Amino acid sequence: MFARTETSRRVIRPRSKAARRESLWGWALVSPTLLGLLFFTVGPFLVAIYISFTDWSLLGSPTWVGLTNFKQLFHDTVFWTAWKNTLYYTGISVPLSMALGLGIALLLNQKLPAMSLFRVLFFVPMTVGVVASGLLWSWMFNPQYGLLNYLFHFVGLGPYKWLTSANMSMPSIIIVGVWRSIGFNIIVFLAGLQAVPETLYDAAAIDGAGNLRKFRHITIPLLSPTIFFGALIGIIMSFQVFEQTYVMTQGGPGNTTLTIIYFIFQQGFSYLRMGYASAASVTFLVILSVGTALMLRLQNRLVHYEN
Amino acid sequence: MRTNPRTAESETAPAAAAQTTTVNGRRPAKAQRTLSRPAVGRVLVVTSLYTLLIIVTLIVLFPIIWMLLTSFKTESEVNAFPPTILPHTWTVDAYSKILKLYPFLRFLLNSLLISSAVTIGTLISCAMAAFALVYLRFRGREFIFLVILGTLTVPFAATMVPIFAEMSKIGWINTWYPLIVPAFLGNAYGIFLLRQLFRGIPRELGEAATLDGCGPLRVLRNIYVPLSTSAFTALGVVTFINSWNNMISPLIFVNDQNKMPVAVGLAYLNGQGSAIWSWLMAASTLSVIPLLLMYTLGQRYVVAGMTMSGANR
Numbered sequence: 001m002f003a004r005t006e007t008s009r010r011v012i013r014p015r016s017k018a019a020r021r022e023s024l025w026g027w028a029l030v031s032p033t034l035l036g037l038l039f040f041t042v043g044p045f046l047v048a049i050y051i052s053f054t055d056w057s058l059l060g061s062p063t064w065v066g067l068t069n070f071k072q073l074f075h076d077t078v079f080w081t082a083w084k085n086t087l088y089y090t091g092i093s094v095p096l097s098m099a100l101g102l103g104i105a106l107l108l109n110q111k112l113p114a115m116s117l118f119r120v121l122f123f124v125p126m127t128v129g130v131v132a133s134g135l136l137w138s139w140m141f142n143p144q145y146g147l148l149n150y151l152f153h154f155v156g157l158g159p160y161k162w163l164t165s166a167n168m169s170m171p172s173i174i175i176v177g178v179w180r181s182i183g184f185n186i187i188v189f190l191a192g193l194q195a196v197p198e199t200l201y202d203a204a205a206i207d208g209a210g211n212l213r214k215f216r217h218i219t220i221p222l223l224s225p226t227i228f229f230g231a232l233i234g235i236i237m238s239f240q241v242f243e244q245t246y247v248m249t250q251g252g253p254g255n256t257t258l259t260i261i262y263f264i265f266q267q268g269f270s271y272l273r274m275g276y277a278s279a280a281s282v283t284f285l286v287i288l289s290v291g292t293a294l295m296l297r298l299q300n301r302l303v304h305y306e307n
Numbered sequence: 308m309r310t311n312p313r314t315a316e317s318e319t320a321p322a323a324a325a326q327t328t329t330v331n332g333r334r335p336a337k338a339q340r341t342l343s344r345p346a347v348g349r350v351l352v353v354t355s356l357y358t359l360l361i362i363v364t365l366i367v368l369f370p371i372i373w374m375l376l377t378s379f380k381t382e383s384e385v386n387a388f389p390p391t392i393l394p395h396t397w398t399v400d401a402y403s404k405i406l407k408l409y410p411f412l413r414f415l416l417n418s419l420l421i422s423s424a425v426t427i428g429t430l431i432s433c434a435m436a437a438f439a440l441v442y443l444r445f446r447g448r449e450f451i452f453l454v455i456l457g458t459l460t461v462p463f464a465a466t467m468v469p470i471f472a473e474m475s476k477i478g479w480i481n482t483w484y485p486l487i488v489p490a491f492l493g494n495a496y497g498i499f500l501l502r503q504l505f506r507g508i509p510r511e512l513g514e515a516a517t518l519d520g521c522g523p524l525r526v527l528r529n530i531y532v533p534l535s536t537s538a539f540t541a542l543g544v545v546t547f548i549n550s551w552n553n554m555i556s557p558l559i560f561v562n563d564q565n566k567m568p569v570a571v572g573l574a575y576l577n578g579q580g581s582a583i584w585s586w587l588m589a590a591s592t593l594s595v596i597p598l599l600l601m602y603t604l605g606q607r608y609v610v611a612g613m614t615m616s617g618a619n620r
Contacts, residue, residue: 036492
């Protein structure tokens, strides 16, 4: 994509007045974006790396402490708990949401009336904001008057404490995450399913393949790029889970829902330990980048491409 | 996301629109894969399919319906066991309490203002950058695009500490500037999306206009923007929704109650000690209504944009 094309080679030729003007316009139009990179993305990220080597409470100037923050992070059990929780959330919510999304997408991928209406409805939770969904689910989970315990009581289960119990708090947060992301997965899988050529199924049918074998040997391999894409996006998003836990549990009870972003937020803005928070941010971004790069590397082995 | 090579004729419906139509099933889904042939069996299969879909839809939508129903109940009915499904007495008491005791209309207005500004800023700055990266030739163009692409995966959490420090240095804490100004300074996802579309627009159109004496800005405004309206709508709608729902940055930058957008206002209400659920559900409903309205009116743009952004915040 970034190979030199004819147009970019032309830039290097002796410039006419018109070319110089064009170049000037080019820089003018990207200049807001360049400022954005400088002050809001790349710049702050580089500064975060610097701050991570300092001790700083926002007041005064940062004191260089070398690797102290990173060493301390390494021995901080709360930091490891935050990672464990984040991986727990990701490891359960991503496959669950994708499996349900694929299942519903298979149901919706029929030449029948009203299928688009269902698709529209499944997407509604996504437009409900994280805070509002956190609140409405807190109400569903309410141990005393909540609807869920009432329903479970019918089948002779519960009452559960949901958000206030150490065992159930993370599963409860996961339920909300899956609920919000399922619409996204349905749309992604539907697009993938509709790209599978029908002739393949016809050919398989002639060879006597049943529905299950068609699904196993045609749908899944041809859908694997979609599955990969959904998983990648899902993992990147789940790693950043914060708002749900902020609204519903404040990381508790006993840090059972403290996620890595929550940890950074807490260290930075509750304890004003900017250096320590930045060290956690840098660690987080490195792990996220390495994870993404690894997944992209594995892509060729896991994903079946037509050509 | 891959772009399909497009012909000049289909230019009026660029990728976003193309994707929406497929995604929305304006074209009937090509395949009907899992059903068996015999007629009686087919009726049975179709019926059970619809039943299953209706049940799943109800399960997914029920929490939202429950929020609405709770907001119209009296607090004593809310705190009754067993719970009632429909309110015995429909009341808007919770709404009037919320509006009277908290500056909730102010929260909504703040969100409207912030999200509108963010949307306008994102559309303008992304259109400018994407156009420059596609149409104008200048040294460093490819490199700039690579850097922008690289920032696509940098989450706000990784940079929030230095940005907060920066903002407090220049005295922007407790103002809307940290929420709005970055939007006017480009956004990787928006630039990426528009660039993909602009690449499908034949250069000759712009060059012809240039020969007629149009400057780059007019080429952008009169040719590139009109040819990609559906993408702009999708990007705009999603930017608005994401900004409306964004909690973490206003949580950090805005402390003054009168300046809070509704997402933080809600979280603030929630933090006010003892939970009065009818009030909280009324407040949540109020915060969601504008978005639900937007979704009802332009669902294909919402779905297209949100899917393409991967729910990018």
